[in-house]
Amino acid sequence: MSIKINRQHIYMLSLSVVLLTFVLIFSFLVLIPNGKEYRLKRVEIKKEYRKLRQLSDFSSETSTILQNLQKEHRHIITAFDTPFSVARFEKQHRGYFSSLKLSKLEKKENEDNFNVYEVNTTSEISSPKSFYKFLEAVNSSDWIVGINFPINFKRDAEMIGSSFTMKVYSNNKDKPSDSNTTK
């Protein structure tokens, strides 16, 4: 018994087999691995987005903390950034003394990563109360100024002469203005 198959059908069958093979090979070798990779990448990118969001939230929190600190300590930050001016200091604090003289700024060793300058001060006061007021005013001045030991008080008739050194603290990046220093 012989099966008669039309030649056209043989061509069709061959073409179908070839195309089906192509579809299967393409699906298994290209599409399925790519699909798996796509799913993995999608999960990975979601993780990365989550991580980025956390980082962004942390950045916002840090920014808020910084802004609050800057707002809270505005005076101190400005004081550290303001270059020390001998003339301006004398002008601001002359009222507490009968006479006030500051010597030239001298750079001392850095302290806690801040620049420290030392100023010799000689002054005359009529009563110790003026000196107390001066010490109170120094804490709210335009610079961070610390009064150093030793402090000498010497009576001279009705006046009290005082001499002491002051430490002026500023940020490392800044240099105090020497142009206004009195020599």
Added chain:
Amino acid sequence: MRYSYIKPRRKTALSKDMQLLFTFFSVTLFMLFLTYGFLVFRDYRFDQNHAEILQEEKNLRVGIEDMKVKIAMIENQNILSERVFTKNSVLKDSIHNLFDLVPSRITLSQAKIMENGLILYGVTPNKDIYNFMLQAPLRSIFHRTYSSFYPLDNGWFRFVSTNYIDEEANDEY
């Protein structure tokens, strides 16, 4: 002359079966390539997003580090300024206390206030007034107190009082 009663059937390469076959495979291949194209595009977008996320992450990290440095700087500034302000206030109180300590009958001519000591120069009507009214409170504050007297022509005494707080004892507190 006609040999057949039926009309001849036109033969074409694209028979109905072939058309069906081509339609089926065309649709299948189109869907396959469309899916492949989608995957390739998504892959490209993922890579692009990944690069963007990395860049943004890098920028955020740089920003956070910068802010942390600024925060540390402000905290350091705050600590240092508090220390300086406290020192100034303590100094003010010390000077205030010193001048309050000196009785009205004793006149100071000079005072030297040091970190761990105090030197006073002055005149007193007699040694007892000095001893009871000035030296006694000084002794309660300082660990070592030395006094020297020099008689004056008017019967009064010029005195030098040297007072120290011992470093070691001071550190214990």
